[in-house]
Amino acid sequence: MTIQTIAGPHDYLRAQFRWRWSEIAFWLATLLPFVLAPDYLVLASQVASTALFALSLDLILGFCGIISLGHAAYFGVGAYTAGLLSTWGWGEPLSGLLLAGLAAGIVGYLTSFIIARFRHLALIMITLGLGLLLQEVANSASFITGGFDGLQGIHTWPIFAKFEFDLYGYTAYSYALAVLFLVFLLARRIIHSPFGLALRGIRENAQRMPAIGAPLRSHVRTIYTIAATIAGIAGAVLAQTTETVSLEVLGFQRSADVLVMLILGGTGRLYGGLIGAAVYMVARDQFSGLNPQYWYFWIGLLLIAVVMFLPNGILGGLSLLARRAKAAS
Amino acid sequence: MSETALTARGLNKSFGSLIVAADVEISLPAGVRYALIGPNGAGKTTLINLMTGMLRPDAGRIFLGDADITALPPYERVRRGLTRTYQINSLFPHLTALEAVTLAVCERRRVAQAWWRKLTAYRHEIDEAYEILSALTLNAVCYRLTRELPYGQQRLLEIALALATRPKVLLLDEPAAGVPRDESKDLFAAIAGLSRDITVLFIEHDMDLVFRFASRVIVMVGGRVLVEGTPAEIASDPRVRAVYLGQARRQPIPERAP
Numbered sequence: 001m002t003i004q005t006i007a008g009p010h011d012y013l014r015a016q017f018r019w020r021w022s023e024i025a026f027w028l029a030t031l032l033p034f035v036l037a038p039d040y041l042v043l044a045s046q047v048a049s050t051a052l053f054a055l056s057l058d059l060i061l062g063f064c065g066i067i068s069l070g071h072a073a074y075f076g077v078g079a080y081t082a083g084l085l086s087t088w089g090w091g092e093p094l095s096g097l098l099l100a101g102l103a104a105g106i107v108g109y110l111t112s113f114i115i116a117r118f119r120h121l122a123l124i125m126i127t128l129g130l131g132l133l134l135q136e137v138a139n140s141a142s143f144i145t146g147g148f149d150g151l152q153g154i155h156t157w158p159i160f161a162k163f164e165f166d167l168y169g170y171t172a173y174s175y176a177l178a179v180l181f182l183v184f185l186l187a188r189r190i191i192h193s194p195f196g197l198a199l200r201g202i203r204e205n206a207q208r209m210p211a212i213g214a215p216l217r218s219h220v221r222t223i224y225t226i227a228a229t230i231a232g233i234a235g236a237v238l239a240q241t242t243e244t245v246s247l248e249v250l251g252f253q254r255s256a257d258v259l260v261m262l263i264l265g266g267t268g269r270l271y272g273g274l275i276g277a278a279v280y281m282v283a284r285d286q287f288s289g290l291n292p293q294y295w296y297f298w299i300g301l302l303l304i305a306v307v308m309f310l311p312n313g314i315l316g317g318l319s320l321l322a323r324r325a326k327a328a329s
Numbered sequence: 330m331s332e333t334a335l336t337a338r339g340l341n342k343s344f345g346s347l348i349v350a351a352d353v354e355i356s357l358p359a360g361v362r363y364a365l366i367g368p369n370g371a372g373k374t375t376l377i378n379l380m381t382g383m384l385r386p387d388a389g390r391i392f393l394g395d396a397d398i399t400a401l402p403p404y405e406r407v408r409r410g411l412t413r414t415y416q417i418n419s420l421f422p423h424l425t426a427l428e429a430v431t432l433a434v435c436e437r438r439r440v441a442q443a444w445w446r447k448l449t450a451y452r453h454e455i456d457e458a459y460e461i462l463s464a465l466t467l468n469a470v471c472y473r474l475t476r477e478l479p480y481g482q483q484r485l486l487e488i489a490l491a492l493a494t495r496p497k498v499l500l501l502d503e504p505a506a507g508v509p510r511d512e513s514k515d516l517f518a519a520i521a522g523l524s525r526d527i528t529v530l531f532i533e534h535d536m537d538l539v540f541r542f543a544s545r546v547i548v549m550v551g552g553r554v555l556v557e558g559t560p561a562e563i564a565s566d567p568r569v570r571a572v573y574l575g576q577a578r579r580q581p582i583p584e585r586a587p
Binding site for chain 1: 415441447452455471494
């Protein structure tokens with residue numbers, strides 16, 4: 001406290017944005033699967049792409065208060081873009097990733113004009129509607145999307161024409177993790193920019209924003225477009241690493257799952273979606289191993305427990321513990 | 330040269346059968362300190378909502394300087410220099426005071442859309458925010474979360490946010506609402522110390538403060554402007570006395586009273 005009052009405003013803000021030890025530890029821990037669980041690298045790569053998807057939802061839900069039940073729409077557009085490029089004969093992963101992000105970003109930008117006009121409950125219905133709409137479009141356009149059977153014959157070329165995607169998921173996890181980390185750096189920069197401050201302002205008090213001269217809708221459109229782009233990149237990573245795309249990537253189940261993961265991990269903290277995705281997917285993997293039929297029972301129990309005992313998610317609980325430990329010492 | 334800073338012409342607004350603004354005509358000369366008074370439900374806050382675009386008038390026009398701003402959205406009016414504060418604190422609870430004011434400065438300087446550069450690179454904006462906070466004696470607490478600030482300092486932060494937009498006209502809705510009497514004098518001293526380039530209109534119930542800090546007074550009753558004048562004229566006006574003796578509730582428009 002005394003240090004803070006002495007420091008000037010520039011030093012104070014710089015200190016807010018510094019990398020913390022817990023962050024560095026987190027990213028080092030993402031390397032552990034290579035050593036500790038080499039049999040689970042395929043799962044780990046799926047966790048990484050889902051974590052990226054959850055990060056994108058956090059940008060609009062956690063920082064802007066936009067509740068979406070149709071976020072899989074953008075994930076799906078990205079997945080189909082990458083998948084289609086491959087079936088049409090272009091399996092180069094990095095350019096596929098960028099084009100998938102671009103396609104999802106364009107769809108995101110167009111839909112953002114609708115999104116920016118609404119808040120709260122209306123948004124749930126609108127995002128749900130958009131998601132269902134897009135899924136039906138993909139279903140009926142089966143001559144492009146393969147309909148219910150999904151896309152056939154996706155093959156992803158080696159990364160940098162050198163690193164072949166292997167059966168054990170070694171390349172897949174390396175690739176998914178690298179993309180996750182780079183996009184995370186971008187998201188972190190956004191949060192620490194003037195625009196990020198505006199997003200926090202919207203979360204704290206959207207009604208007040210126009211009264212300080214903020215173009216609220218334009219801000220919402222910008223972040224929604226960015227989030228859709230990131231969701232598209234996440235979808236592309238999944239399509240490229242699993243070499244399959246089916247209607248499920250656009251489905252309501254995926255939208256609901258990612259929302260659950262984010263709430264589980266904690267919203268508005270960037271890391272919440274990442275941790276939520278890891279916990280949820282590992283739990284699902286373990287529970288379904290124990291009992292393939294009733295694993296949703298345990299997921300349900302986990303959700304209720306988290307919301308009851310950790311209303312701000314796992315990360316919220318952890319930061320509360322850290323603060324208590326600090327106060328006690 | 331007494332230019333007009335803000336003009337309202339023939340403003341009308343009603344919610345169903347409830348008339349909250351009836352043919353309101355107001356014109357504020359630049360640089361003047363105005364008080365807007367009237368009994369509860371007279372339409373004072375509604376008038377601020379109409380002028381800042383939070384409510385759409387059923388009829389009438391609003392001018393900022395010579396420009397017709399009736400059709401502009403609220404944020405566009407703020408960008409042109411018409412800013413308000415709120416009677417009940419409307420702040421950003423989990424932003425620090427410094428962050429909140431820096432945000433308002435960034436919005437004014439049109440850099441709040443920049444998502445690719447670090448906030449710390451915007452040194453001018455941060456310095457300006459810190460200066461505004463210092464001028465209002467908030468610099469010592471500016472690294473604390475807004476929700477942790479004492480109420481009186483939150484009221485000052487309301488004004489700091491408004492000043493960060495560099496207003497030409499500042500509409501203060503009961504700036505000292507809920508503040509203890511001795512502190513409210515400090516608050517009004519801060520308002521009195523504002524640049525004379527800013528035209529100020531404030532809603533206030535404490536007549537002591539009104540007569541001390543306003544150079545002109547507007548009295549509203551039942552959605553209408555009853556009378557406008559210097560504090561001395563208002564104090565001696567029999568219609569105003571009648572309103573404040575409590576007849577206003579039953580007979581909203583005294584001119585028509587039998």
